[in-house]
Amino acid sequence: MISDFPTKEDFFKTSEDYLNSSWDSVVELLSEFDEILGVIEDSPHANEADRYWGSAKQTLITATALVQQAVEFYIKGKIVHISPYLLISGNPQSWPKDCSKNDIPFSTFRSIDAQDLIKVHDTVCNERFSDKFIQWNERLRVIRNKAMHTVDKTLTVKPEEVIEFILFAYHYFSEDKDWFKSRRRYLGNTPVNSVRHIKEEETCDSYLVNSLLYEFRIIVNVLSPSLTLRYLNFDKKTRSHHCPNCYKTISKMDFFDHEFMEGIGETYQKKKGMEVYECCICNYSGTFIAQKCGEDDCEGEKLDAKSGLCLSCGFENTL
Structure with missing residues (x-):
């Protein structure tokens, strides 16, 4: 048999x-x-x-x-x-x-x-x-x-x-057609991330998301606009921002600094014909509100409507 x-x-x-x-x-x-x-x-x-x-x-x-x-x-x-x-x-x-x-x-x-x-x-x-x-x-x-x-x-x-x-x-x-969902599963089960002690660390997910955002920037730079739209649900011709949800996640990394954001992809875009923004990595959706950031020396005037996060400095404002 x-x-x-x-x-x-x-x-x-x-x-x-x-x-x-x-x-x-x-x-x-x-x-x-x-x-x-x-x-x-x-x-x-x-x-x-x-x-x-x-x-x-x-x-x-x-x-x-x-x-x-x-x-x-x-x-x-x-x-x-x-x-x-x-x-x-x-x-x-x-x-x-x-x-x-x-x-x-x-x-x-x-x-x-x-x-x-x-x-x-x-x-x-x-x-x-x-x-x-x-x-x-x-x-x-x-x-x-x-x-x-x-x-x-x-x-x-x-x-x-x-x-x-x-x-x-x-x-x-x-x-699911969502390649970065596959990447997240794969990276979450790499040899180092399969170690239970590391997997249970509070910062584990932050490093994983940071890797995805870095990969995203590298890949989008070499793919044509038509391919990024078809396969990554990202329009290279549309203005994009850092995702508030991804930002909050990677800010838990050891020795995190706002300048880290300069080396990773901006994955948050307004959906066509709508006022809602969506991240093509974590699928977070939301809107911005026009309000000056309360952090000293920050000139940011765009805050996430859910968390009050300022994308200019990372400060979470009280809404």
């Missing part, structure tokens, strides 16, 4: 982890590049940026391969939801030895080839993949196959392309 069947949730969770691992790699490169940008601009040598990204080539290709692996697991998850037996490859003669006499884990059986996943999915699932997805997936598969099976000196992937691959895959398969 076959035991230890994986579920759709198991495959989707692993896919999400692959996407987040890929994201980590690209964000690390973009962050490092952001930090040395001044050095590059002042360098007497030409093409310094090209040298940096040329050296990052393999990391970006590997990150792309992780996205392809995530997509395969998403498809397997959808097939498993119909029946896990559909993933077992080969005729009975090729199955594990003595599988008819002993209990054998599902993972022992050979799975169907990746090239057959879409055919199986479209045969057994109610909603077939669109032509747009199939073309997108083929492009991703070609990059991954070149990376895994040969050395192609002409193969290059830009960081913004990998980010778009990640966001497209997550939005196509996830139910």
